[in-house]
Amino acid sequence: MHRWTLALLTAGLLATTATGCAGDTASAPAAADAGPRRVEGTPRETLQLAEQLLIKECMEKQGHEYWVEPPDPENLSTRFPYVVDDLAWAKAHGYGTDLRLADDARARSNPNQRYFRSKPAKTRAVLVVAINGARPEGLSVRLPNGMEITHSDQGCQSTAQRQLYSDLQAWFRATRVADSLADTRIGLVMNDKRYKAAVEPWARCMRGQGYTYTGPGQTRAAATQPSTPWPRAKEVRLASAEARCALSSGLSSVAKALDTEYRDELRRRHPRESADLARLKHEALPRARAIVARGD
Template identity: 70%
Template sequence: MHRWTLALLTAGLLATTVTGCAHGTSAPAAGRPGTHRAPAGAKETLRLAEQLLIKECMEKKGHKYWIEPPPPDDVSVRFPYVIDDPAWARKHGYGTDLRRAREAEVRADPNQTYLRSAPAATRAALVADLNGTRPQGLSARLPNGVRVTHSDQGCQAAAQRELYGDLQAWFRATRVTDTLAGMRLGLVTGDKRYKAAVEPWARCMRGHGYTYADPAASRAAAMRPGRPWPHAKEVRLASAEAACAVAGGLPDVTKTLDAEYRAELSRRHPRETADLSRLRREALPRARAIVARGD
């Protein structure tokens, strides 16, 4: 979801609807206006190409638009099961320092500043031109039974259509595979092999003075909304988590289980998995040409 949409949740200007229960997504960090980094790989090339197409489309509609940089890895993305990098834990704890910095960057984001400074009617037009006026045209049924819809109009949809060709297939493939990632997390942590590997981790943590049943519990304690821990206290807990994970071999178990369930879920949903790979592969030459053309 684009940050302009996130900024206007309370205004009822959403371009996406969800029927059922689903998890939200975090907003990306802001960058310097009018600049973008050279792509580091295929994924970044595709992302940057989409941003350039959105910028071109929005400017044709009379709006200003700044290229958004890629979001940094959140702790839940970098360490989905357990923090296993003691050096990272000693520096960042559970990453709340990075999150606060990211929130400050978002507040200073030029797209957000531009949006906030616009009159109410203009803000509505900005969001509509970016995301479409109604969450209709694209639809996907997720593996958990939730049905999600999104507008097939607006600059974001136009950019994705130009880049990937089959917009409906792209929408379905991305939404389904994103859901599979969350399902994989639950399957891994519910596996008896994971639970067995957590037992020595928990014993090790008790030796450090912590009585958490699993890494999810220790993370939740340190990252409770509205009750931030002092950074030093957060670092001590995260460092203990990482040290105990490495000592007990928990990262090796989670890596093995993650690969197993990734393959299993791909077999269960071969269409969306194959479509995502195909659409990205076919879009890459177009993306490279768009990036080479620049803004």
């Protein structure tokens, strides 16, 4: 999702719903803030860039300005869902506080947010509808956990996804189910007795380095959620110890094996969405490459 999310949530107008069954006067950004260079990268990057270019085209047709958004950076929970196990990364970033602060700074200077904040309330509401649609209707999916998610099939984001993936409802269903299954998979791994057993030698290793945390969740919470931020050197020392113990104790290997096991199991349980997601991406890639090659 584009970074307007922050501004839109502040405005209280984001046109997406989920139901469970179980007047800033700052000037608009100059044209020099045109965003990232338009180059094709990996298939994932190409698809994201193409969607952004289509959103930009749609918004400009309605008389609005829009700047192509860079991909969201990979956060700590996504990169290391179970345990930090990359020692070089830990030594460079600790638990990623430096990366999060840099991303926060980029978000504050984001040209789309600056443009949004520069407009009066009435225009902001028009912008929200233009990009998200007027009401969260037209797209719906019931997730494996029983929650129903709905979204508008109108607005520039949906228009761009329809142009890119053709079957917008199938894309909406496949992506939302995939996101839900990713959360389910992490929960299954962390509750697996084999993962819990592997945490014990990790904790012993950590005690040998002077830390009494019983699991990686505790170390992460200690370093990233205190009321007073930790000094960078302290954060890096703890993250580095976690990574060394993850590798030497075998916790990293166990977590990765279980992650693969449950990923395959969930795909077998939900073959339609998994197959649709792969097919829609594959079919969209030539269109995405053509859109990127065309540029603005």
